[in-house]
Structure formats: structure tokens, C-alpha cells
Amino acid sequence: MKIEELQNLRVAIIGGGYGGAAAAVALDRIGVKDVAVYEQAPALGQVGAGIGLRPETVERFRRWGIFDAIAAVSSPSDHLEILSGDGQTVFAQEEWPNRHAFAEVNDTRIIHRGDFIEAFANALPAGSLRLDHRLVGIVDNGATSTLTFANGNVVEADVVIGADGIRSLVRSTFFSDKAPVFAGEHAYRIVIDIEDAHGLVTDDNPRFYMGQNGTIAYNLPLRHRGQLSYDITAPSDDDTWAPAITNDYLVSLLDGFDERIVQVARELDVAQVTSRSVYDIDPVDQWHSDCIVLIGDAAHAMLHHQGQGANSAIADGDAIADAFAQAGSVAEALALFQATRKPVTDELQRISRAGWNAEAVEDAFPGQH
Ligand SMILES: Cc1cc2nc3c(=O)[nH]c(=O)nc-3n(C[C@H](O)[C@H](O)[C@H](O)COP(=O)(O)OP(=O)(O)OC[C@H]3O[C@@H](n4cnc5c(N)ncnc54)[C@H](O)[C@@H]3O)c2cc1C
Numbered sequence: 001m002k003i004e005e006l007q008n009l010r011v012a013i014i015g016g017g018y019g020g021a022a023a024a025v026a027l028d029r030i031g032v033k034d035v036a037v038y039e040q041a042p043a044l045g046q047v048g049a050g051i052g053l054r055p056e057t058v059e060r061f062r063r064w065g066i067f068d069a070i071a072a073v074s075s076p077s078d079h080l081e082i083l084s085g086d087g088q089t090v091f092a093q094e095e096w097p098n099r100h101a102f103a104e105v106n107d108t109r110i111i112h113r114g115d116f117i118e119a120f121a122n123a124l125p126a127g128s129l130r131l132d133h134r135l136v137g138i139v140d141n142g143a144t145s146t147l148t149f150a151n152g153n154v155v156e157a158d159v160v161i162g163a164d165g166i167r168s169l170v171r172s173t174f175f176s177d178k179a180p181v182f183a184g185e186h187a188y189r190i191v192i193d194i195e196d197a198h199g200l201v202t203d204d205n206p207r208f209y210m211g212q213n214g215t216i217a218y219n220l221p222l223r224h225r226g227q228l229s230y231d232i233t234a235p236s237d238d239d240t241w242a243p244a245i246t247n248d249y250l251v252s253l254l255d256g257f258d259e260r261i262v263q264v265a266r267e268l269d270v271a272q273v274t275s276r277s278v279y280d281i282d283p284v285d286q287w288h289s290d291c292i293v294l295i296g297d298a299a300h301a302m303l304h305h306q307g308q309g310a311n312s313a314i315a316d317g318d319a320i321a322d323a324f325a326q327a328g329s330v331a332e333a334l335a336l337f338q339a340t341r342k343p344v345t346d347e348l349q350r351i352s353r354a355g356w357n358a359e360a361v362e363d364a365f366p367g368q369h
Pocket residue numbers: 014015016017018019020038039040041050051052133134135136163164165166167168169187278295296297298301302304306307308309310311312313
């Protein structure tokens with residue numbers, strides 16, 4: 001679209017997570033002036049846990065001029081290691097895909113989710129963030145949409161980007177009324193001090209320990225904070241949103257694991273653990289109308305085993321801006337966005353569901369080289 005058209009476009013982004021923030025930053029960089037990010041919460045925030053920002057994501061930060069801000073609150077990792085639960089066998093030790101694919105070497109950056117959203121929030125276009133705005137209704141008028149928020153505000157926009165997460169109202173209103181799918185597992189996440197990690201942290205690289213019983217212990221070092229993000233994912237039939245747990249229960253999941261991992265489970269402050277049932281969604285056939293589009297988890301929530309959900313949401317934010325820059329109209333841009341991104345995320349959803357098991361870790365990054 002022409003620069004004058006982009007400058008006059010009224011864009012409403014629903015959701016101030018990684019996808020919404022990325023879209024706002026990327027659209028600002030191509031000259032869209034009227035971007036508003038409507039977030040239901042009173043402040044931007046994320047669960048306390050680590051996350052790995054892949055080399056291609058890091059390259060986007062360089063392009064957007066926010067690499068230094070992200071690097072200041074993250075640690076560089078060159079490879080990922082996948083081991084048996086007892087730590088005795090290394091199943092895979094692989095460099096992150098695309099580390100050398102750009103002009104500069106891009107390590108994966110391991111970052112605390114809260115630090116990441118804070119760095120992103122600082123990069124948002126001035127005045128674009130509208131907190132305490134929970135979308136409760138949306139009408140597609142063809143070439144514009146009307147948005148109604150719980151606080152009574154009503155807004156008209158030329159483009160609505162639904163970045164409102166796995167339980168997206170934008171998706172359920174227009175594109176799919178299928179509920180999220182329970183994965184039959186829980187994720188328990190806590191950030192602990194390295195001094196309480198019994199020597200588990202020796203460098204900046206994540207290590208995933210695969211038990212025989214389906215339990216996976218994910219260790220993501222946050223050495224710049226003197227901390228370790230300690231995550232356990234384990235099978236369970238209980239689909240309550242925030243399952244109750246005890247130290248003894250966590251220890252019982254870690255039968256046969258490296259004693260240091262078990263010791264952490266024994267000692268951690270269980271009140272500080274974020275305990276969640278894990279869900280994804282089935283692929284959604286259509287992500288857009290002529291003026292409304294889904295991105296991130298709203299479009300393609302996937303299981304966390306490949307660590308690609310947030311990275312994909314950020315890639316979507318970039319791709320939607322690219323589509324506006326290339327296409328001749330809003331409707332064309334939204335179609336181009338879906339054509340570009342859906343084949344990639346359909347495959348990531350599939351691979352993430354396939355998961356790993358301790359007998360079959362042949363490739364740490366299936367389909368991602
Ligand atoms: C256990 C676990 C570990 C993970 N680990 C990784 C990892 O290592 N790497 C990785 O890349 N991904 C990981 N993910 C996935 C990642 O967290 C998600 O894919 C990512 O957060 C999706 O970003 P998003 O912006 O699309 O959605 P979200 O982060 O869910 O953001 C949606 C935002 O929309 C807001 N919102 C919702 N409804 C409304 C409304 N009606 N009105 C206004 N605002 C609304 C919400 O408050 C929220 O701020 C993990 C996920 C889990 C569960």
C-alpha cells in the first residue's frame with residue numbers, strides 16, 4: 001500500500017502480548033501512524049518463566065532497532081541439549097537453526113518473560129497502549145469494524161488484528177467456535193536462584209531432560225539474573241486450569257531423574273510455582289475477513305515442546321507489516337499474510353503435538369533447519 005494510505009490507516013490491535021506488541025512495532029516501522037494496542041489487563045505482564053528467542057526473532061529485533069534493549073536483559077545460547085532424565089545420555093546437542101543465516105551471528109537469547117514484555121512495551125509507538133480495555137464485542141462492517149470494550153468505549157477501525165491469545169474472542173466471533181484442546185499434560189514453572197540449583201547451571205544453554213514416564217524437565221539458565229527457569233511438564237488427566245500441587249507430587253513425577261533436578265523439586269517454594277494445564281488449538285481454516293485478522297496464539301496456539309509459540313507470534317507481527325507494505329489494499333494484505341504464514345504455523349502446530357519421547361529424539365528441531 002502507498003505510504004499515504006498506510007499513514008491514514010486506523011489499526012486496532014486486540015491484546016498486548018508478544019504478537020500484539022510485535023505487530024505494533026513492525027507497523028510503526030513501515031509508517032502506519034494510527035496504531036492502538038487494546039489490552040484487557042491493567043498492566044502488561046507475563047508468567048515468571050524463561051523463554052528462548054530464536055535467531056530469526058533476534059534478527060527482527062536488529063531490524064526494529066531494539067536488539068540492544070533485548071540483549072541487555074537476556075543471555076546468549078548457541079545450542080540446545082536434550083538428555084535422558086538421569087542426564088547420563090545426550091540424545092541431541094544441536095546448534096540453534098539459522099544461527100548463521102544472517103549478516104551477524106544471532107544466538108538464541110534466553111530471557112525472562114516479564115523482562116521481555118517490558119522491553120517490548122518500551123518499544124511500542126508512543127501513546128499506542130490502551131490498558132484496561134477488554135474487548136467484549138466486535139462487528140465486521142465490511143470495510144471497517146466496530147469494537148466495544150467492557151469499560152464502555154466504542155471504537156471504529158479500518159483493520160483489527162486479533163492478537164488476543166488462545167481463548168481469542170475475535171477468533172470465536174468470526175473464524176472458529178472450536179474450544180482449545182487439552183493436551184493431557186500440565187506445565188509447572190518457577191524461576192529459582194542459581195545458588196539453589198545444585199549445580200545444574202554450567203553455561204547459558206537450555207537442557208531438556210526426558211524421563212521414561214513422559215515427564216520432561218526443561219532448564220533454561222538466566223545467568224544474567226543469577227537465576228534458572230525450572231519447568232516440569234508431565235502427563236495428567238486433570239484439565240483444571242491451575243492444578244493444585246505439592247513438593248511431594250513434583251518429586252513423584254521425577255522418578256529416575258538426575259538427583260539435582262529432584263532436589264530442586266523437593267526444596268522449591270511450591271507457592272511460587274505457576275501450575276497450568278496445557279492446551280493448544282486445532283488449525284483454523286480461515287484467519288481473516290477483508291478487515292479483521294488473527295495472529296499469534298489466537299490464530300495457531302501450539303504446544304510448547306518446540307518453544308515456537310512466542311517466536312511465531314512475533315514472526316506474524318513482522319509478516320503482517322510486510323503484507324501491508326507489499327499488497328495493494330487491506331483485503332489483499334490480509335490474504336497475503338495468511339498465505340505466507342499459515343503453511344508454516346500449520347506445520348509447527350503438527351510438530352509440536354507430535355512431541356518427543358525418551359526413545360525417539362533424533363532431531364532437536366524437526367522441520368526447522
Ligand atoms: C508452559 C509454556 C511454555 C512456553 N514456552 C515457550 C517458549 O519457550 N518459546 C516460545 O516461543 N513460546 C513458548 N510458549 C508459547 C507462548 O507463551 C505463546 O505462544 C505466546 O505467549 C503467544 O503470544 P500471543 O501474543 O499470541 O498471545 P498471549 O501471550 O496469550 O497474549 C494475548 C494478550 O491478549 C490479551 N487479551 C485476551 N483477550 C482479550 C480481550 N478480550 N480484550 C483485550 N485483551 C485481551 C491478554 O490479556 C494477553 O495480554 C510457551 C507456552 C506455555 C504454556
